[in-house]
Amino acid sequence: MPTLKAGTSIKSNQIMGSWRRGFTLVELAVVIVILGLAAALVLPRLGAGALEGARLRSSAARLAGMAMCARDRAAWTRLTHVLHLDIKNGEYWLTAEKPANGARLPSGGLPLRGRLPEAVQFQDVEVPRRPFSSDNVVRLRFSPDGWADPAAIHLVGRDGETASVVIASLCGRVETYDSRVGVHGNDEI
Secondary structure (H helix, E strand, C coil): CCCCCCCCCCCHHHHHHHHCCCCCHHHHHHHHHHHHHHHHHHHHHHHHHHHHHHHHHHHHHHHHHHHHHHHHHHHHHCCCEEEEEECCCCEEEEEECCCCCCCCCCCCCCCEEEECCCCEEEEEEECCCCCCCCCCEEEEEECCCCCECCEEEEEEECCCCEEEEEECCCCCCEEEECCCCCCCCCCCC
16 A cells, blocks of 8 residues: 655545556456457357358359259250259269260260268259159259259258259259248249
């Protein structure tokens, strides 16, 4: 406690002010350790959730890209292309149907293949007016004339988050959604 000379006075806020000039090094170290522990516990969980969501959206985008490739290749080669979805094994691939006149298929790297990452799987595939295939492989056709089998392909992540790839029938348009979306109306999105 400060000492006073005889005949002087000191206000209480001057004494309190001298004691509150800052934090001690020990106090700062304790606060930094507590914040570090909290960050070490919370950030990995937040990061894992963001990573899972990004993995799901990326898988939906790759699958949509494969469907768009089927649509474009069908128009370019004038051959019907088929997108195969192996629901059980999480695989998908693109093939072309043989021409009716018996001509050879054009070369061009088919079949194109893809696989869902381990943390993502097919939830189901909605195809209007068609029963689900018993062999767990769904085939979606893309015509050279621009139409496609309408479908809603639903993906689910490990954390239960869903994404959808929706294919419209009349124009073969392909769209992705960050939630579960079905085929609407008369096969159109």
